[in-house]
Amino acid sequence: MHVYTHPACLGHDTGDGHAERPARLVTVIRALEAAHPDLDWQQAPRATRGQLLRVHAEALLETVLETVPTGLLHLDPDTVLSPGSAEAALRAAGAAVAAVDAVLAGRTQRAFCAVRPPGHHATADRAMGFCLFNNVAVAARQAIDRHALERVAIVDFDVHHGNGTQAIFEQEPRVLYASSHQWPLYPESGARSETGCGNIFNMPLPTGSGSTEFRSAWQAMFPALASFKPQLLLISAGFDGHRRDPLAGLLLEAEDYAWITRELVSIANRHSDGRIVSTLEGGYDLTALAESCVAHVDALRG
Numbered sequence: 001m002h003v004y005t006h007p008a009c010l011g012h013d014t015g016d017g018h019a020e021r022p023a024r025l026v027t028v029i030r031a032l033e034a035a036h037p038d039l040d041w042q043q044a045p046r047a048t049r050g051q052l053l054r055v056h057a058e059a060l061l062e063t064v065l066e067t068v069p070t071g072l073l074h075l076d077p078d079t080v081l082s083p084g085s086a087e088a089a090l091r092a093a094g095a096a097v098a099a100v101d102a103v104l105a106g107r108t109q110r111a112f113c114a115v116r117p118p119g120h121h122a123t124a125d126r127a128m129g130f131c132l133f134n135n136v137a138v139a140a141r142q143a144i145d146r147h148a149l150e151r152v153a154i155v156d157f158d159v160h161h162g163n164g165t166q167a168i169f170e171q172e173p174r175v176l177y178a179s180s181h182q183w184p185l186y187p188e189s190g191a192r193s194e195t196g197c198g199n200i201f202n203m204p205l206p207t208g209s210g211s212t213e214f215r216s217a218w219q220a221m222f223p224a225l226a227s228f229k230p231q232l233l234l235i236s237a238g239f240d241g242h243r244r245d246p247l248a249g250l251l252l253e254a255e256d257y258a259w260i261t262r263e264l265v266s267i268a269n270r271h272s273d274g275r276i277v278s279t280l281e282g283g284y285d286l287t288a289l290a291e292s293c294v295a296h297v298d299a300l301r302g
């Protein structure tokens with residue numbers, strides 16, 4: 001199994017006290033190295049401008065790539081540009097593209113992108129919610145435009161709704177987007193009534209929901225996912241629904257992430273030759289993040 005990362009992803013400086021900090025990625029890498037010494041680590045390339053423009057507006061590329069901050073520049077109260085941010089964002093999106101290429105070429109069946117900044121809040125024209133480019137959306141477009149796939153599913157179990165991913169694909173029937181998320185919570189989107197062109201499936205969970213509610217929501221969703229028969233399954237793997245996480249109020253455990261990953265592997269084995277690309281999104285308690293990532297990769301490896 002391939003794992004994509006790059007040292008530049010540590011160079012995205014968000015400032016003292018910011019939840020989305022370099023220590024998150026250091027923790028993930030160390031935990032995966034300890035738990036799985038035989039992982040095939042790959043250096044993430046940069047995403048190309050053309051790959052990013054399939055998803056994002058030119059103006060957003062100019063903001064992220066051509067702004068030259070001398071310190072920390074806040075694009076909104078939560079989203080920061082620093083001198084190392086452009087390179088980190090290029091490598092994070094590039095990891096997702098490279099993982100899709102590797103999986104669809106048969107060089108590996110599954111891949112995990114251990115990268116930051118995360119991506120699923122970034123819309124076509126706006127960086128927001130800690131996110132600069134929408135990594136999983138760039139990956140989906142690579143699968144459709146470069147590899148001519150007709151059915152790509154994105155599963156998002158981050159505690160926050162992936163408003164950017166939904167907005168980018170809500171009129172794209174070749175992409176199914178399914179999300180569970182705490183409701184109400186930032187970014188205040190993801191109602192069940194938001195269905196796109198019949199390709200969007202939202203499962204809001206009340207504050208305090210735990211394993212039972214989380215698993216029931218996904219069990220209700222799996223038939224629609226299976227009937228879509230995805231040729232590739234992409235995962236926005238956010239682990240901030242863990243009970244220890246400081247930014248939200250769900251009560252999940254690492255085993256819940258192992259469970260949903262095993263279920264997704266089963267669906268992928270039936271419909272997409274087992275092909276899965278997962279990319280890191282949220283998760284802000286370092287202990288919970290390490291345990292959850294290891295559980296997720298355990299399950300990806302089968």
